[in-house]
Structures are given as C-alpha cells and as structure tokens.
Amino acid sequence: MLELVLISxxxxxxYGLLLFLMASGLTxxxxxxxxxxxxHASFYMLGAFVGYQISKWAGFWPGLILAPLIVGxxxxxxxxxxxxxxxxxxxxxxxxxxxxLAFVMExxxxxxxxxxxxxxxxxxxxxxxxxxxxTTNYPAYKLFMLAISLAIFVGLFAMLxxxxxxxxxxxxxxxxxxxAHLGHNVPLIFMSVFGVGAGLAAIAGVxxxxxxxxxxxxxxxxxxxxxVVVVVGGLGSLSGALVASLLIGLLQTFAISSNASMADLFxxxxxxxxxxxxxxxxxxxxxxxxxxxxxxxxxxxxxxxRPTGLMGxxxx
Amino acid sequence: xxxxxxxxxxxxxxxxxxxxALATGIGAAMAQDxxxxxxxxxxxxxxxxxxxxxxxxxxxxVEELNAKGGAAGxxxxxxxxDNKTNPQESLIQAQKAVDAGARIITQGNGSGVAAALVxxxxxxxxxxxxxxxxxLNYAAVDPILTNDKCSFWHFRWDANSDIKMEAxxxxxxxxxxxxxxxxxxxxxxxxxxxxxxxxTMLKAKRPDIEIVGDELHPLLKVTxxxxxxxxxxxxxxxxxxxxxxxxxxxxxxxxxxxxxxxVEWYTYYAGGTGGPTAIKQTGLNxxxxxxxxxxxxxxxxxxxxxEKAFRAKYxxxxxxxxxxxxxxxxxxxxxKANSTDGAKVAAALEDMKFEVFxxxxxxxxxxxxxxxxxxxxxxxxxxxxxxxxFDEEGTGWGWRQLAKIxxxxxxxxxxxxxxxx
Numbered sequence: 001m002l003e004l005v006l007i008s009x010x011x012x013x014x015y016g017l018l019l020f021l022m023a024s025g026l027t028x029x030x031x032x033x034x035x036x037x038x039x040h041a042s043f044y045m046l047g048a049f050v051g052y053q054i055s056k057w058a059g060f061w062p063g064l065i066l067a068p069l070i071v072g073x074x075x076x077x078x079x080x081x082x083x084x085x086x087x088x089x090x091x092x093x094x095x096x097x098x099x100x101l102a103f104v105m106e107x108x109x110x111x112x113x114x115x116x117x118x119x120x121x122x123x124x125x126x127x128x129x130x131x132x133x134x135t136t137n138y139p140a141y142k143l144f145m146l147a148i149s150l151a152i153f154v155g156l157f158a159m160l161x162x163x164x165x166x167x168x169x170x171x172x173x174x175x176x177x178x179x180a181h182l183g184h185n186v187p188l189i190f191m192s193v194f195g196v197g198a199g200l201a202a203i204a205g206v207x208x209x210x211x212x213x214x215x216x217x218x219x220x221x222x223x224x225x226x227x228v229v230v231v232v233g234g235l236g237s238l239s240g241a242l243v244a245s246l247l248i249g250l251l252q253t254f255a256i257s258s259n260a261s262m263a264d265l266f267x268x269x270x271x272x273x274x275x276x277x278x279x280x281x282x283x284x285x286x287x288x289x290x291x292x293x294x295x296x297x298x299x300x301x302x303x304x305x306r307p308t309g310l311m312g313x314x315x316x
Numbered sequence: 317x318x319x320x321x322x323x324x325x326x327x328x329x330x331x332x333x334x335x336x337a338l339a340t341g342i343g344a345a346m347a348q349d350x351x352x353x354x355x356x357x358x359x360x361x362x363x364x365x366x367x368x369x370x371x372x373x374x375x376x377x378v379e380e381l382n383a384k385g386g387a388a389g390x391x392x393x394x395x396x397x398d399n400k401t402n403p404q405e406s407l408i409q410a411q412k413a414v415d416a417g418a419r420i421i422t423q424g425n426g427s428g429v430a431a432a433l434v435x436x437x438x439x440x441x442x443x444x445x446x447x448x449x450x451x452l453n454y455a456a457v458d459p460i461l462t463n464d465k466c467s468f469w470h471f472r473w474d475a476n477s478d479i480k481m482e483a484x485x486x487x488x489x490x491x492x493x494x495x496x497x498x499x500x501x502x503x504x505x506x507x508x509x510x511x512x513x514x515x516t517m518l519k520a521k522r523p524d525i526e527i528v529g530d531e532l533h534p535l536l537k538v539t540x541x542x543x544x545x546x547x548x549x550x551x552x553x554x555x556x557x558x559x560x561x562x563x564x565x566x567x568x569x570x571x572x573x574x575x576x577x578x579v580e581w582y583t584y585y586a587g588g589t590g591g592p593t594a595i596k597q598t599g600l601n602x603x604x605x606x607x608x609x610x611x612x613x614x615x616x617x618x619x620x621x622x623e624k625a626f627r628a629k630y631x632x633x634x635x636x637x638x639x640x641x642x643x644x645x646x647x648x649x650x651x652k653a654n655s656t657d658g659a660k661v662a663a664a665l666e667d668m669k670f671e672v673f674x675x676x677x678x679x680x681x682x683x684x685x686x687x688x689x690x691x692x693x694x695x696x697x698x699x700x701x702x703x704x705x706f707d708e709e710g711t712g713w714g715w716r717q718l719a720k721i722x723x724x725x726x727x728x729x730x731x732x733x734x735x736x737x
Contacts, residue, residue: 001550003546003549003550004546004547004549004550007542007546007549007575008543008546011540011542011543011546012543015540110360115359115360115361115364115398116360116364116365116368117362117364117365117563129574129576132576135549135576136546136549136575136576136577137574137575137576138575139574142574211540212539212540213362213539213563213567215361215362215364216360216361217360217361217362218539221537221539252543253543256533256543256544256547257543257546257547257550259529288531288532288533288547289503289532289533292534292537
C-alpha cells in the first residue's frame with residue numbers, strides 16, 4: 001500500500017509539473033494580454049516534433065536546447081505578425097485567431113511528420129532505472145523530467161520576483177499604460193512573454209515527447225486540461241498554476257489507483273441497488289474509470305463556487 | 317454578379333456541362349473497371365500505426381489477386397479512408413467510399429466502429445436495393461457482432477473475443493503458477509465484453525484463481541500507463557490478461573518495463589506495431605503470450621514465403637493472415653457468383669470452406685457469418701534462428717508457436733438469428 005502511495009505521488013507530481021510547464025506560459029500570456037491562447041498546447045506539440053527532428057540529426061541534448069529556442073522564436077513571430085494585428089479587432093478576434101492557429105499547426109505537423117506517432121527515444125544516457133522503491137523501478141528519465149521542471153519553476157519564479165525584467169513584466173501585467181508611459185517598450189515585452197511562454201511549452205514537449213507519445217494529436221489530448229489548470233489555479237496566477245497543476249496531477253493519478261465506487265461509498269449505510277437495473281452499472285463505475293473526467297468536474301465546481309480560482313484575485 | 321453577354325455565358329455553360337459529363341462519364345467507366353474496396357480504419361492519430369499496416373496489407377493483397385487476374389474479369393482496387401477510430405467519422409467515410417463506387421467496405425480496428433458500420437450497412441442496403449454494400453470485418457472481435465447484432469451483410473474473419481478467451485483460458489488451466497490475475501482493458505464494448513467472459517471462463521476452469529483487479533481505461537487516450545502499472549504491482553498479481561491493441565498495448569508494456577513489473581501477460585494483440593519493442597524492454601522472455609490465427613514463424617512454407625515477401629516490401633510484419641483469408645475468399649466468392657452483386661457474393665461466401673493462410677481448412681459459418689479457422693497460441697522471446705527465422709521490429713526476439721487449437725475446438729455456439737433478404 002505504501003509502495004502504491006509513494007509511486008502514485010511521484011507519478012502525480014511528475015505529471016503535475018509537466019502541466020505546470022505549459023500552464024505557466026499560458027497564464028502569463030493571459031494575464032498580460034488578456035488572450036486565452038488556444039494554440040498553447042500546439043507549441044508543446046511543435047516542441048516535441050522539433051526536438052525529435054533535431055535529436056535525429058544531432059542527438060537528444062542539442063534538441064533540448066534548440067527546440068525551445070526555435071519554437072519560442074516561432075511564438076514571437078506569431079505574436080508580432082499575427083496576434084498584434086488581430087488585437088485591434090478585440091478579444092473575440094484574438095480568441096478565434098489562436099483557435100484557428102491550433103488547427104493550422106496540427107495540419108502543418110501532419111504534413112511534415114505524418115499522422116502516425118514518431119519514434120522519439122529516451123537518450124541512452126538516461127535509459128536506466130534510477131532507483132528502486134520497494135520493488136518498483138523509477139526510470140532515470142522521469143527523474144530528469146522532474147529535475148528540469150523544478151529547475152524551470154524556480155528559475156521562472158526567481159526571474160519574476162527578483163530581477164528587474166520580472167519587475168517590469170509584473171508591472172506590465174497590471175498597468176500596461178503606466179509602464180509604457182515610463183518609457184518601456186510594452187509591445188516588445190508582450191512579444192517576449194509570448195515567446196517565452198511558447199518556449200516553455202516546447203521544453204515540456206521535448207522532455208515529454210520520448211516518455212509519452214510524440215504524435216500530432218498530443219496537443220488535442222492535453223490542451224483542454226491546461227485550461228482547467230489555469231482556471232482552477234486562478235487566471236494570471238503563477239503560484240496558483242503550480243498548485244493547480246500538482247493538484248490535478250495527483251488527483252488523476254490517485255483516482256486511477258483507487259477501486260472505490262458509489263456502491264462502496266454507500267455500503268456502510270446498508271443500502272445497495274438492485275442488481276440488473278440500469279442504475280446498477282452507474283453505481284459500480286469505479287473512481288479509476290472516471291479519472292479522466294475528474295479535472296473537468298473540478299473545473300465546473302470551481303467556476304460555480306470560486307470563480308477567481310484558488311489563488312486568482314480577479315474574475316474573468 | 318456582372319452580367320456578361322449571352323453568347324459568352326452560354327459558351328461557359330456549355331464547357332461546364334461538357335466538363336461535368338466528362339467527369340461523370342469517366343467516374344462511371346472507372347467504377348465498372350475495378351472492384352473497389354473501401355478500407356475504413358484509423359490513418360491518423362493514436363490508432364494510425366496499426367491502421368497503416370492494415371492498409372498496406374490490403375494493398376499487398378490487391379496486387380497479389382490482380383496478378384492472378386482479379387475476380388470475374390475485374391481487377392481489385394483498395395482505397396483508404398481515415399476514420400480516426402471514431403464511429404461517427406466512420407459513417408461519413410463509409411458514405412464517401414460508397415459514393416466513390418465501393419460496394420465492399422472493410423474495417424478492423426474497434427468494435428465500437430464495427431457496430432456503427434453494421435447498423436449503417438443494414439440501413440443503406442434496405443434503402444438501396446440492388447446496390448447492396450458488403451462489410452468485411454477483419455479484426456473487430458466483440459462477440460455481439462456475430463450474435464445479437466449479426467447481419468447478413470457483415471462477415472468476420474477474425475476469431476471473436478470469446479473464441480480467443482476460450483483458447484487462452486484453456487492454456488492457463490493447467491498452469492498452477494497462476495494464482496492472482498489482473499484484468500486491464502480498454503473502456504468500450506470490446507474491453508467490457510472481454511473482461512466479462514474472462515471472469516466467467518476463469519471461474520469455470522480455475523475457481524481457485526483470484527481476480528485481484530479489473531480495470532478499464534479510456535480507449536487510445538492514455539499516454540502514460542505508470543499509474544495503472546503501480547496499481548497492478550500493488551495488487552500482487554502474477555498474471556495480467558489484456559485485450560489492449562495498438563499504442564494501448566505498447567505503452568502499457570513500456571510502463572511495465574520502466575517500473576520493472578514482472579508478471580505473465582496473456583494478450584490478444586501483443587504482436588501489433590510497437591508491442592514487440594516494448595516487450596523486449598520488459599525483458600520478459602517468453603512470458604508474454606498471444607492468441608492469433610497465425611504467427612510469422614508458423615510451419616507452413618507458403619506462409620513463410622509470403623511473410624518474407626511482405627517484409628521485403630513494407631519492412632513490417634504481416635499481422636493479418638486473416639486479411640489474406642478475407643480477400644482470397646472474397647475473390648473466390650466473386651468468381652463463384654460470377655458477379656460483384658452484394659447479395660450474390662454474400663450468398664457465395666456463406667458456408668464457404670477455404671484453405672487458410674497458415675494451413676488447414678477454415679469455414680465461414682452460415683448461421684452467424686463468423687469465420688472459423690485453426691488458432692495458435694505462442695509466446696514472445698528469444699528464438700532459434702534455424703527453425704524460427706523471423707524476429708520482430710529488429711529486437712532479435714520473435715514469436716514461438718506453443719499450441720495449436722483445432723478448428724472444431726474453436727466452434728462456439730451463436731445466438732444469431734440471421735435475417736436474410
């Protein structure tokens with residue numbers, strides 16, 4: 001039992017941190033520009049594919065460095081020549097722009113790399129079990145993913161709270177006009193934040209690609225969860241995004257490891273449904289089976305009872 | 317719109333009319349020239365790895381049959397339609413295939429898709445007498461398709477799930493090392509029917525076996541099975557039974573390899589793309605079993621020759637001996653009926669006996685349109701290169717045939733009440 005709890009915790013934290021890598025960029029972009037970027041998960045996918053391509057030419061490590069830079073630059077171009085022009089037409093236009101962009105990117109990836117999953121391998125250097133917990137091995141690569149995610153979180157947090165750049169970004173989050181009046185180039189800040197956000201998503205893609213599956217549907221599989229993270233954490237809150245990411249990661253992992261069902265929940269009251277009724281099926285669905293929809297349930301509940309999210313301070 | 321001079325407008329109209337006439341004329345001529353087969357399976361997304369191999373198999377078969385002159389004087393042609401493993405999308409693609417002139421559709425991946433297609437074909441044929449469409453199923457194994465939902469227009473070449481489970485559990489019966497069994501399956505009609513029959517059969521054959529877990533997970537959506545593997549480990553299972561296919565099998569085994577899970581696996585589809593590579597990673601030498609209608613290392617020389625040719629051409633294993641049986645029997649039925657008319661071909665297929673890909677006689681049962689054939693159980697691991705020439709996915713490991721299930725032992729009863737036109 002302890003083994004299951006510990007392993008599930010590790011798995012949940014890892015999944016949560018991966019979500020955070022993406023949600024952090026999404027929430028920064030949202031709070032700064034007011035754009036809910038539907039194409040954000042597409043940058044994650046693009047990161048995985050670019051990383052894969054570079055890994056084929058030059059190995060995994062150059063891919064880890066170069067892919068986020070390339071995707072980040074692509075993100076900047078999207079902001080400079082796409083979003084900035086659309087911005088004049090209001091938020092709905094921006095929303096539709098990113099929505100369309102997500103489809104375009106998926107199609108482009110399919111044209112270049114095909115529709116089937118590509119063979120993105122874990123680097124040989126990290127292809128061994130790092131340690132054994134009771135009887136379960138924990139792969140070194142997953143440990144590496146954990147380390148990278150944590151390092152980026154710490155770095156991002158330090159940059160935002162301890163440096164001059166962070167100060168300006170934070171100021172631009174809440175008072176863009178004031179920052180512009182003080183002589184800062186606010187459009188440049190916007191562009192950089194968008195680029196960094198895309199780059200962060202790409203890092204998540206590069207490190208998740210070999211562990212999960214690198215395929216053109218990976219954006220669609222993960223995209224909806226990101227919005228859950230951002231809403232639950234509170235729009236525009238970095239620490240909220242971290243807490244929500246970990247919460248959802250752990251929630252899903254532990255839900256899978258549970259065997260409880262509604263029937264068990266009510267068993268103590270002596271009430272049990274008649275067998276062979278329609279409700280009987282519903283009654284016996286285990287928590288593990290509904291694990292994939294739990295984040296969305298959380299989203300609905302959060303919007304009903306605490307629309308600002310866990311750590312957000314404004315409604316939007 | 318700008319008003320143009322009458323003469324010019326009529327000229328444009330005439331050219332357009334000529335164009336349409338030409339296009340439809342060509343279309344009609346081409347439709348008569350070939351026997352079109354609409355291949356409706358995932359060619360994108362998580363199911364694409366198996367869908368692509370299936371399409372190659374049918375292309376290979378079309379070439380083989382055309383080299384022998386096709387059937388009833390016509391050549392075969394296969395056209396791929398991407399259904400994204402989605403029942404709704406499959407119906408759109410089926411309509412597209414039929415619009416393009418196909419009177420035969422074939423599909424295999426996903427019994428949810430298959431059930432939707434059976435309904436669609438039934439309705440289509442009712443509304444379009446004389447233009448009947450046949451649905452040839454090469455891999456969707458939910459028993460319901462040849463039982464309660466059986467249709468005159470549907471024929472299945474893969475042994476259904478109950479037949480496979482019967483064979484697996486018969487093999488498990490004398491193995492006393494099996495004490496705790498864990499079931500993990502995909503959450504849709506096939507996975508649900510598999511787990512029900514596995515429970516029933518294990519209870520009847522080995523009541524001492526404890527079922528320590530019975531899991532359903534979303535179909536083709538899970539990318540990291542580590543939480544499931546942790547749960548299997550915690551349950552203390554020594555054996556896992558799974559009907560997972562495509563990436564749901566490969567990723568399950570990949571996660572098992574990462575965690576170092578040491579159990580025996582009884583499977584339907586361990587041989588699919590990515591599966592062998594993942595098994596090799598687990599290091600479970602001859603501990604992963606599969607039940608199929610033929611292994612690459614089967615004994616029949618002719619089958620080995622075809623396997624060799626297939627690998628040389630596509631650099632991929634031939635997973636679908638059943639597709640060979642399907643297409644070769646289709647050609648035989650068309651020749652026998654001397655017609656491509658759906659109803660006549662269907663009548664010719666009923667009760668047809670046929671020498672199957674891996675040797676021995678198979679039979680298309682008239683009562684439910686289920687094809688019966690000898691089945692084989694094998695395990696995956698190191699091979700004796702002299703006797704077992706084929707390894708899988710460059711792993712150096714291959715399939716070893718352990719048991720043959722004779723035709724008569726695969727014949728399970730059916731509840732089908734066939735409605736004939």
